[in-house]
Amino acid sequence: MSTKEREEDEKVSLESENVEKKSEVKGSVVVIMDTPERNKNQIATPISKFEESPFSNFLNNLSPIKPVKSAHFPQSLNTLSFGSIPSVFTSPHVSSVRESRFLRRHLLSDPSKPEFASDDSAKADADEGMLDGVNNSNDAKESFGSEISVVEALATPSHGSKLAVELSRTLNYDSPSTLPTGNMRGKSLAEFTGSSVTYIPLVQDMSGKGLVRCEVNMEGTNEIDPNKEASGCDWENLICDATDLLIFDSPGDPEAFTKATGPHFRPFGFVSKEMQNMQGSSQVSTSECGGDGSETENPSTQPADETQVKEYAETQNVKPDSSLTNDGMGAGQSEKTDNEMVSTLYRGMRRRCLVFEMVGSRRKHVDEGSGSSAVQDTDGNLACNEKQLVPYKTVNESSRCILPGIGLHLNALAASSKDGKVVKHETSASGKQLLITSGSAVSHHPSVTGQESLKKEACPFLSLMIIFCSCNLFSLYLYVITNCFCRRRLEPGEGEACKRCNCKKSKCLKLYCECFAAGVYCVEPCACQDCFNKPIHEDTVLATRKQIESRNPLAFAPKVIRSADSVSETGDDSSKTPASARHKRGCNCKKSGCLKKYCECYQGGVGCSINCRCEGCKNAFGRKDGSVFIGTDGDAEEEETTEAFEKSIVDRTSHKNILHSDVEQNPDFIVPATPLAFRRPPMQLPLSLKNKPPRSSFLCIGSSSGLFAGQGVVGRPDFFPPQPKFEKPFESIQEDEMPEILQQGGTSSPISGIKTASPNRKRVSPPHCDFANSPGRRSSRKLILQSIPSFPSLTPNP
DNA sequence: GAGTTTGAAACT
DNA sequence: CAGTTTCAAACTC
Numbered sequence: 164m165s166t167k168e169r170e171e172d173e174k175v176s177l178e179s180e181n182v183e184k185k186s187e188v189k190g191s192v193v194v195i196m197d198t199p200e201r202n203k204n205q206i207a208t209p210i211s212k213f214e215e216s217p218f219s220n221f222l223n224n225l226s227p228i229k230p231v232k233s234a235h236f237p238q239s240l241n242t243l244s245f246g247s248i249p250s251v252f253t254s255p256h257v258s259s260v261r262e263s264r265f266l267r268r269h270l271l272s273d274p275s276k277p278e279f280a281s282d283d284s285a286k287a288d289a290d291e292g293m294l295d296g297v298n299n300s301n302d303a304k305e306s307f308g309s310e311i312s313v314v315e316a317l318a319t320p321s322h323g324s325k326l327a328v329e330l331s332r333t334l335n336y337d338s339p340s341t342l343p344t345g346n347m348r349g350k351s352l353a354e355f356t357g358s359s360v361t362y363i364p365l366v367q368d369m370s371g372k373g374l375v376r377c378e379v380n381m382e383g384t385n386e387i388d389p390n391k392e393a394s395g396c397d398w399e400n401l402i403c404d405a406t407d408l409l410i411f412d413s414p415g416d417p418e419a420f421t422k423a424t425g426p427h428f429r430p431f432g433f434v435s436k437e438m439q440n441m442q443g444s445s446q447v448s449t450s451e452c453g454g455d456g457s458e459t460e461n462p463s464t465q466p467a468d469e470t471q472v473k474e475y476a477e478t479q480n481v482k483p484d485s486s487l488t489n490d491g492m493g494a495g496q497s498e499k500t501d502n503e504m505v506s507t508l509y510r511g512m513r514r515r516c517l518v519f520e521m522v523g524s525r526r527k528h529v530d531e532g533s534g535s536s537a538v539q540d541t542d543g544n545l546a547c548n549e550k551q552l553v554p555y556k557t558v559n560e561s562s563r564c565i566l567p568g569i570g571l572h573l574n575a576l577a578a579s580s581k582d583g584k585v586v587k588h589e590t591s592a593s594g595k596q597l598l599i600t601s602g603s604a605v606s607h608h609p610s611v612t613g614q615e616s617l618k619k620e621a622c623p624f625l626s627l628m629i630i631f632c633s634c635n636l637f638s639l640y641l642y643v644i645t646n647c648f649c650r651r652r653l654e655p656g657e658g659e660a661c662k663r664c665n666c667k668k669s670k671c672l673k674l675y676c677e678c679f680a681a682g683v684y685c686v687e688p689c690a691c692q693d694c695f696n697k698p699i700h701e702d703t704v705l706a707t708r709k710q711i712e713s714r715n716p717l718a719f720a721p722k723v724i725r726s727a728d729s730v731s732e733t734g735d736d737s738s739k740t741p742a743s744a745r746h747k748r749g750c751n752c753k754k755s756g757c758l759k760k761y762c763e764c765y766q767g768g769v770g771c772s773i774n775c776r777c778e779g780c781k782n783a784f785g786r787k788d789g790s791v792f793i794g795t796d797g798d799a800e801e802e803e804t805t806e807a808f809e810k811s812i813v814d815r816t817s818h819k820n821i822l823h824s825d826v827e828q829n830p831d832f833i834v835p836a837t838p839l840a841f842r843r844p845p846m847q848l849p850l851s852l853k854n855k856p857p858r859s860s861f862l863c864i865g866s867s868s869g870l871f872a873g874q875g876v877v878g879r880p881d882f883f884p885p886q887p888k889f890e891k892p893f894e895s896i897q898e899d900e901m902p903e904i905l906q907q908g909g910t911s912s913p914i915s916g917i918k919t920a921s922p923n924r925k926r927v928s929p930p931h932c933d934f935a936n937s938p939g940r941r942s943s944r945k946l947i948l949q950s951i952p953s954f955p956s957l958t959p960n961p
Numbered sequence: 962g963a964g965t966t967t968g969a970a971a972c973t
Numbered sequence: 974c975a976g977t978t979t980c981a982a983a984c985t986c
Contacts (some may be wrong), residue, residue: 668980674970675980751968760983761967912963 212946671696
């Protein structure tokens, strides 16, 4: 080519660039993008325009962050952030409500609407922005769920967190892929990366870390990921936590929740499960099941699809996900592009995993390329990411499936719960402690594998949060933080509660399996053989479950029914009710005298009842003949004990704490937590039946508390027999997550009848935490959850 | 950790 | 519904 030709070409390119710039500025979808390089160059101009905008100034003023290049900043905001930002702040309510609807939407919207985004940014309020945000949040949630595949889950978890994740992801990862549709995409990598990069600085700045990196990225890097990852800001932790909280808290929309939590939960998605998963995850970044959690959610749901899609995308350069791009990508796409495309695709395919996948892909790039400094940033983070990636890449489907994202989350929790120290470790390592400082912090672990990656992504999110906080969203921010604390506290207890089975012949598809019976998937800690109780085999699990339920509709209902009138945990009430609890079916003990855990009544911490056919009943909680007080009717005594017990509880800041203490006193206590897990009742199950097991982790929490209160009152105080296995799950979780409504909600479950009987029904309606109140009410939780957003009224209402 | 006991779950 | 078998947890050593 002669120089002349070159010049001409350059001219052409410049023109095209200008066109692009204009289009970008306008937010038009169609942008002519050629090569990444050009894009890089191009980025500057458009940005400059924005720099001067009042909005950008506003941002600059608001946040301590000082964009290395202000120009970038605005742009990033336009493309990425603002579309997504709203989502973050859109209170959980919004997310919960709208998530399902918009999940896919944001992909489209974001890309197409730079303007839109900008407008949104300008107007924090814009509904559209909120919606998009929601959409983003959805994705984030999902992804988050996978990571969390931690906790959500406190499962679940595990909703809100996803929002944050989503947000971050959209900002960081999504933006590149999603922003502009069509041509944008082709070129986008460069630009997007640029934009994303620009965005990153903001986040990093927030953390005070990586301006340099940002710049580096800006200059040349196609690899957004490294930077982003590298950005390991303190905020990450916060975000993660927040996300977790959000996730868990916002069970509101069942669908959204389901999506967010992931398919896993549908069948069993129990809170307890999540908890377990979380624990596992934290412990195991490497472990297949637990560790995978972060990755897993999607895998479980669509492992095969993912891989296939990914391969397809890579080989074909085709974007499987139509939503992502209208136009094909540029012919000369870099691998990154492909990867991102793929990731994007994944996103469409499986939302939750996206984040992780994204990370993985990026990481992949990084690995391929010279090790990016970014990675170094936080060893822990990196390690985590790698771990995630490894499983993701190498691990076959099964391994991935093992842990749904949520599951991972839960595992993390569990781990944390098990070993609070461990959790702390993680948190400390990442420097996340900001929020976690509280002693309860334990929980945070969820972060470990999945979370960290998420966290990194979240950084942008945080920055945005900060900005918005300034905009009267601060309250929301605080709320998130608060939730984080709460959540974490719970986690420990919950995590411990995780059930572990040792099934060898039942394939964990029979009620012999505690995990299955509890409505949770088996996790790493389980020593089961030929286990089918995993997200991978979701269909099988569901089918089996249905079958069992067809025989016995109450098969998965809590074995111990408590009809406590409980009062609010806060417990001022004298009414703290005694809880009357009984075993659903009664025991049939003949040799144990109902004094050992062989006896389900005893195990459940309840006395034997008329329903029992036991012989020589000596149940410490109450004999069949009623000689011992127990639960059912002897309110007076019970109340006293109960009150005392509750007092102790009340003193404790959170239920978790309670659990902790209880656990300490009585190790067994922990166990129950797992069962909670029913984060979600089996999807298809009729509400009436399914409701009982508190489906959502949140629910479980609430319910658990209720149960807890009831039980605690009755049996525990003095002699702690074994903690009721059944109820533990519920107990562990409690927390604020359960809105009263939920509790009150319906008593569709068979149990309800009993509950109603309880003496003190007076429900004071403490704001949140009434879980304790009505064990029975839980049954209808499912419905309630749907209708009610987990997040109370926090509504930030910007 | 292996073996025994126990009672629920599953089967007939 | 009752009897038997299977199963895995709980328990013991």
